[in-house]
Amino acid sequence: MDASKSGNGGAGWDARMIDEIVAGLAHMPGALMPVLQAVIERVGFIPPDAVPAIARALNLSRAEVHGVISFYRDFCTGRPGRKIIRVCRAESCQAMGAVALAGHIQSRLGVGFGQTSADGDFTLEPVYCLGNCACSPAIVVGDDLYGRVTPKRFDEIFFSVTSSRSSR
Amino acid sequence: MTAVVYVPRDSSAVSLGADAVTEAIRTETASRKLDVTIVRNGSRGMFSHEPMVEVAAAAGRIAYGPVAPADVASLFDSNFLDGREHRLRLGVAGEIPWLKSQNRLTFARAGVTDPVSLDDFIAHGGYRGLRRAIELSADAVIAEVTKSGLRGRGGAGFPTGVKWKIALDAPAAPKYVVCNADEGDSGAFSDRMIMEGDPFVLIEGMTIAALAVGATQGYIYLRSEYPHARRALSETIATACSNGYLGANILGSGKSFELEIRLGAGAYVCGEETAMLESIEGRRGMVRFKPPFPALEGLFGKPTVINNVVSFATVPIIIERGAEVFRSWGVGNSRGTMPFQLSGNAKRPGLIEAPMGVRLREIVHDYGGGTASGSPVRAVQVGGPLGAFFSESMMDVELDFESVAARGGVLGHGGIVVFDETVDMARMARYAMEFCAIESCGKCTPCRIGSIRGAEVIDDIINRRRPRENLEVLRDLCDTMKFGSLCALGGLAPLPVLSALKYFPGDFGLAPRDVDFIGADLTISTSGAASTHAIAGR
Numbered sequence: 001m002d003a004s005k006s007g008n009g010g011a012g013w014d015a016r017m018i019d020e021i022v023a024g025l026a027h028m029p030g031a032l033m034p035v036l037q038a039v040i041e042r043v044g045f046i047p048p049d050a051v052p053a054i055a056r057a058l059n060l061s062r063a064e065v066h067g068v069i070s071f072y073r074d075f076c077t078g079r080p081g082r083k084i085i086r087v088c089r090a091e092s093c094q095a096m097g098a099v100a101l102a103g104h105i106q107s108r109l110g111v112g113f114g115q116t117s118a119d120g121d122f123t124l125e126p127v128y129c130l131g132n133c134a135c136s137p138a139i140v141v142g143d144d145l146y147g148r149v150t151p152k153r154f155d156e157i158f159f160s161v162t163s164s165r166s167s168r
Numbered sequence: 169m170t171a172v173v174y175v176p177r178d179s180s181a182v183s184l185g186a187d188a189v190t191e192a193i194r195t196e197t198a199s200r201k202l203d204v205t206i207v208r209n210g211s212r213g214m215f216s217h218e219p220m221v222e223v224a225a226a227a228g229r230i231a232y233g234p235v236a237p238a239d240v241a242s243l244f245d246s247n248f249l250d251g252r253e254h255r256l257r258l259g260v261a262g263e264i265p266w267l268k269s270q271n272r273l274t275f276a277r278a279g280v281t282d283p284v285s286l287d288d289f290i291a292h293g294g295y296r297g298l299r300r301a302i303e304l305s306a307d308a309v310i311a312e313v314t315k316s317g318l319r320g321r322g323g324a325g326f327p328t329g330v331k332w333k334i335a336l337d338a339p340a341a342p343k344y345v346v347c348n349a350d351e352g353d354s355g356a357f358s359d360r361m362i363m364e365g366d367p368f369v370l371i372e373g374m375t376i377a378a379l380a381v382g383a384t385q386g387y388i389y390l391r392s393e394y395p396h397a398r399r400a401l402s403e404t405i406a407t408a409c410s411n412g413y414l415g416a417n418i419l420g421s422g423k424s425f426e427l428e429i430r431l432g433a434g435a436y437v438c439g440e441e442t443a444m445l446e447s448i449e450g451r452r453g454m455v456r457f458k459p460p461f462p463a464l465e466g467l468f469g470k471p472t473v474i475n476n477v478v479s480f481a482t483v484p485i486i487i488e489r490g491a492e493v494f495r496s497w498g499v500g501n502s503r504g505t506m507p508f509q510l511s512g513n514a515k516r517p518g519l520i521e522a523p524m525g526v527r528l529r530e531i532v533h534d535y536g537g538g539t540a541s542g543s544p545v546r547a548v549q550v551g552g553p554l555g556a557f558f559s560e561s562m563m564d565v566e567l568d569f570e571s572v573a574a575r576g577g578v579l580g581h582g583g584i585v586v587f588d589e590t591v592d593m594a595r596m597a598r599y600a601m602e603f604c605a606i607e608s609c610g611k612c613t614p615c616r617i618g619s620i621r622g623a624e625v626i627d628d629i630i631n632r633r634r635p636r637e638n639l640e641v642l643r644d645l646c647d648t649m650k651f652g653s654l655c656a657l658g659g660l661a662p663l664p665v666l667s668a669l670k671y672f673p674g675d676f677g678l679a680p681r682d683v684d685f686i687g688a689d690l691t692i693s694t695s696g697a698a699s700t701h702a703i704a705g706r
Contacts, residue, residue: 029449029468030430030448030449030450030468031450032450032451033430033431033433033447033448033450034430034431036433037392037431037433058450064451067451067452068450068451068452071435071452071453071609072432072433072434072435072453073433073434073435074392074433074434075433088354090354090355090553090603091354091355091512091549091553091585091596091599092354092355092511092512092585093354094596094599095511095512095513095585095586095587095588095591096512096513096540127393127434128352128354128436128553128603128606128607129352129353129354129355129356129393130393131179131180131351131356131357131359131360131393131394132179132180132183132357133354133355133356133357133509133511133512133517133583133585134180134213134215134357134509134510134511134514134517134518134519135180135183135184135215135218135517136511136512138183143395145179145180145182145183145396146183147180147183147184148183148184
């Protein structure tokens with residue numbers, strides 16, 4: 001999935017894609033979660049306009065589908081930045097300076113938690129434990145997990161991510 | 169002769185650069201034209217030395233760590249492939265005192281084997297438990313688990329064998345086996361380490377459970393924050409299927425068991441077993457009323473055995489070696505070993521499998537070496553975000569279900585988070601309420617409203633707004649949440665708050681006598697007047 005292809009707020013999905021996803025998974029008992037996860041995997045977010053089709057195909061009400069989408073943190077309904085940065089805010093990471101690190105990252109990106117940078121490159125999200133507690137504080141950038149992250153190490157990671165993008 | 173080098177694929181090791189180290193080793197072997205096989209093993213859990221590279225040498229598995237990509241050339245220069253001296257050399261891995269002194273039963277293979285190799289698993293004793301289980305009757309398998317004294321390692325501590333017996337005796341069909349791999353408690357990573365470091369043992373344990381209770385379908389409900397575990401499990405489930413360890417007619421037993429991974433979506437409350445079932449069924453992760461208990465009416469309304477990863481992963485060795493071997497460890501009604509997970513501001517954090525009843529001091533100071541920052545330990549949180557904080561003066565507490573409960577805490581999943589002098593315990597108490605508010609499923613009022621009000625009231629106390637009156641409100645709120653909540657999220661969230669108040673009143677601007685209403689076991693003596701304050705708000 002490369003969200004950048006369709007740009008921010010662009011199409012990037014159509015009804016047929018959603019139908020295809022649902023058709024492939026509808027046979028599963030309790031198919032809604034796998035369907036929503038597959039939509040995220042393909043589209044990058046869950047387009048609100050796709051909800052009626054999902055509901056119809058799974059014989060659910062739109063309210064039921066909306067209820068599930070709104071319950072889970074992973075199911076975002078707007079297109080996120082090209083890379084999502086998740087910063088652990090849980091106790092073990094707090095004990096190793098996660099609060100200061102989160103502040104540093106927010107000022108580096110110029111956004112708060114739950115926001116996307118103006119250039120659409122990064123979305124900053126809180127996370128409550130990545131299971132990397134023995135190497136606190138932990139963050140995830142895109143698909144990559146990092147441990148023992150100091151503000152300085154974050155800047156190095158951030159620099160390598162941004163420079164690899166601009167050289168592409 | 170091909171040299172074998174081990175570099176962990178464990179996500180924590182990767183988060184410290186294990187993939188880059190692997191790349192550097194590949195580059196170096198190519199340029200030196202050496203014949204080297206790289207095995208991506210699990211982690212042994214000694215994270216102060218990760219990425220820890222091992223070499224199969226004549227003297228045994230020689231460990232080097234922590235290795236950075238820049239160290240790799242010098243390791244080759246020093247002939248580390250023969251186990252030679254280097255400034256990063258730690259000696260024979262299994263002989264390192266931090267590891268050797270542990271009692272590894274559940275984690276015997278973690279860090280030793282190639283996690284996705286069935287051959288390696290079997291060569292190290294894997295699937296012996298399942299083979300024995302197939303020879304025994306269902307009742308005999310369950311009796312063995314019951315006799316071992318194994319209690320749920322996910323937090324609740326319910327006797328595993330008893331749960332299985334209820335599901336076995338339930339007449340309805342089909343039956344399910346569900347593994348709770350939604351390891352959401354901060355400070356917990358033992359489930360992750362099993363799934364990444366020895367996933368076959370989880371599959372083996374679930375298969376034994378399925379055969380014992382007569383279940384034909386299994387699910388692993390895995391949190392989405394664990395993509396490395398997902399990859400390792402997917403690969404090993406496919407391998408187990410194609411080799412007759414899963415699917416139809418398992419090892420010629422005539423019995424079938426299918427296993428599927430279902431992913432969570434970032435909701436902590438789905439670690440509560442009934443919320444997890446709701447989620448698998450495709451709904452909001454809202455907690456169910458109990459009874460009916462899942463063993464009788466669980467997934468899709470059918471009898472369901474639910475255990476956490478470490479519980480299932482401990483079953484094979486119990487069946488293989490017999491209940492007595494497991495029972496011989498531990499104290500009182502807490503039998504066997506427990507994989508404690510030390511994290512936070514610890515000098516030597518990691519996975520420490522030790523007998524139940526080990527003292528907190530041994531984990532925090534002997535294994536952990538005190539704080540990473542070098543300043544004194546001020547507080548330790550035991551059992552996850554809903555566990556109690558202990559002070560440095562309580563290091564003699566024994567870590568087993570009963571002893572921790574006697575101090576008002578919970579052993580939980582065995583996670584232990586260390587804080588140094590810089591911690592503000594009032595902030596930590598506030599965070600506990602805030603976390604509960606964020607993660608509450610919203611079904612019951614004490615948790616949904618109580619946690620938000622709790623955070624507000626702690627803010628008021630911290631900011632000296634009528635602190636005495638607001639302490640009364642907090643006292644009443646904690647009491648209501650503890651006894652009125654539907655599940656452990658709201659029910660235990662008061663524990664970190666009450667323990668922080670009890671042992672660190674100064675951080676709240678309070679005097680010790682202000683918190684006299686909190687007992688040594690964190691029970692609250694309530695005052696009738698308090699409830700009116702809670703209703704009246706500020």
